[in-house]
Amino acid sequence: MTVVLKLGGSVITDKDRPETLDGDALERAAAAVASVDSDTDLVVVHGGGSFGHHNASEHGVSTTEGTHDASAALAIHGAMTTLNGFVLQRLLERDVNAVPVHPFSVAHRDRDGRLSLPTGQIRTLLAEGFVPVLHGDLVAHEGAGATVVSGDELVADLATDLEADRVGLCSTVPGVLDDAERVIDRIATYEDVASVLGESESTDVTGGMAAKVRALLALEASASIFGLADLDAFLAGGEPGTTVE
Numbered sequence: 170m171t172v173v174l175k176l177g178g179s180v181i182t183d184k185d186r187p188e189t190l191d192g193d194a195l196e197r198a199a200a201a202v203a204s205v206d207s208d209t210d211l212v213v214v215h216g217g218g219s220f221g222h223h224n225a226s227e228h229g230v231s232t233t234e235g236t237h238d239a240s241a242a243l244a245i246h247g248a249m250t251t252l253n254g255f256v257l258q259r260l261l262e263r264d265v266n267a268v269p270v271h272p273f274s275v276a277h278r279d280r281d282g283r284l285s286l287p288t289g290q291i292r293t294l295l296a297e298g299f300v301p302v303l304h305g306d307l308v309a310h311e312g313a314g315a316t317v318v319s320g321d322e323l324v325a326d327l328a329t330d331l332e333a334d335r336v337g338l339c340s341t342v343p344g345v346l347d348d349a350e351r352v353i354d355r356i357a358t359y360e361d362v363a364s365v366l367g368e369s370e371s372t373d374v375t376g377g378m379a380a381k382v383r384a385l386l387a388l389e390a391s392a393s394i395f396g397l398a399d400l401d402a403f404l405a406g407g408e409p410g411t412t413v414e
Contacts, residue, residue, distance in 0.1 A: 171210040171295075171331050174202070174404070175324045175338045178216025178305065180397055181256065187223040188248060194397055195259050198339065201400040202300075203263035210295045212327055213256075213267070216320040217305040220252040221245060225317050232322070233282065235313030242315045246273050246307050253304045260302070268299045272306040272318050280311040284322055288330040295331075303327070325384040328392075336392035337403045338381055343396040344410030345378065356413045359383060385413040 176198050183189040205211050217225070225231065228241040236242060253269055260267040276286040294301045303323050310316040321338070328336045344352035347365050356362055359382060366379040385392040393403055395410025402409045 170208065170335070171212070171333045172205070172335045172337070172404075173212045173214065173324055173328045173331065173333045174336075175320050176213065176215040176256070177338065177340045178218025178221065178252075178320065179341045180218075180339055181215060182218030182220060182252065184219045184222065187219050188251070189219050190252075190255055195255065197397060198400060199256075199259035199263050199265070201404055202260060203265050204401065205404050210331075211300050212291060212295070212331065212333075213260075213300060213302045214320045214323045214327070215252070215256055215302070215304050217249055217317075218252065220248040221305050221317075224248045230307070230315070230317055232317045232319060233313075235310050235316040237314035242273075242307055245317075246271075249304050249306050253302065256304075257302060260300070266299050267302050268294060270294070270301045270303045272303060272308055272323060273315075276306075276308045276318060278308055278310040278313075278316060278318075282310070282316075284308070284318060284326060286323065286326045286330070288327065291327070292331065319380065321381050321384045325387060328388050328390055333390050335403075336385065336388060336390050337400075338385070338392065338394045339397055339400050339403075340378075340381075340394055341396065342378075343399065344394050345382065345413075353411050356382060356386070356411060359386060382413060388413075 181195045224245045230236045257267050291301045305320040307315040308318045391414040399409035
């Protein structure tokens with residue numbers, strides 16, 4: 170069983186305060202990950218939250234707008250590796266065999282913006298009993314310098330290349346919400362929810378919930394979008410929140 174889990178940056182950080190961790194939320198998430206059965210091949214991806222998004226926004230870098238400035242690239246990537254270190258520390262404290270995989274070192278985009286993320290390293294780490302932990306980051310982008318790669322993009326690529334059995338996105342909301350703030354049980358097409366998907370209220374350079382749904386709809390495997398309170402249920406095999414299929 171291969172599971173790809175995304176921990177939203179807005180879940181594990183205070184997204185409205187630059188480079189501020191939500192320690193309690195990260196503790197809860199780490200405890201849930203530590204409960205996963207040892208027979209499960211788990212890949213964790215976390216978003217940028219207040220570490221990545223604020224730095225990227227300050228330097229005018231997004232998934233489409235790049236930079237050729239090394240100092241800007243180092244500021245954005247450095248903030249993400251700092252957050253990644255916090256995530257790894259919490260997981261290691263719970264005996265999760267977690268190790269980092271930094272997309273800036275392995276991935277790139279072609280001139281049309283298509284992402285290439287080699288997964289041989291990740292497959293080998295899984296086979297050797299590790300839990301790879303990736304994160305939103307910068308990647309080399311032909312003709313644009315370096316651009317942002319979102320956690321959602323990484324999840325989509327990983328789920329496809331690794332032929333994941335289950336995909337989960339842990340968010341700050343209990344699922345995709347309709348106009349009455351009720352959780353939408355299932356989404357089969359983007360048109361089903363286009364009218365209710367707005368922009369993120371916090372600084373987000375990667376597209377918010379709309380981008381999440383579009384990425385998940387393109388997958389072979391069904392995926393779940395849920396809140397932190399349902400992370401244990403998802404990792405136990407349930408389908409909390411919204412199922413995107």
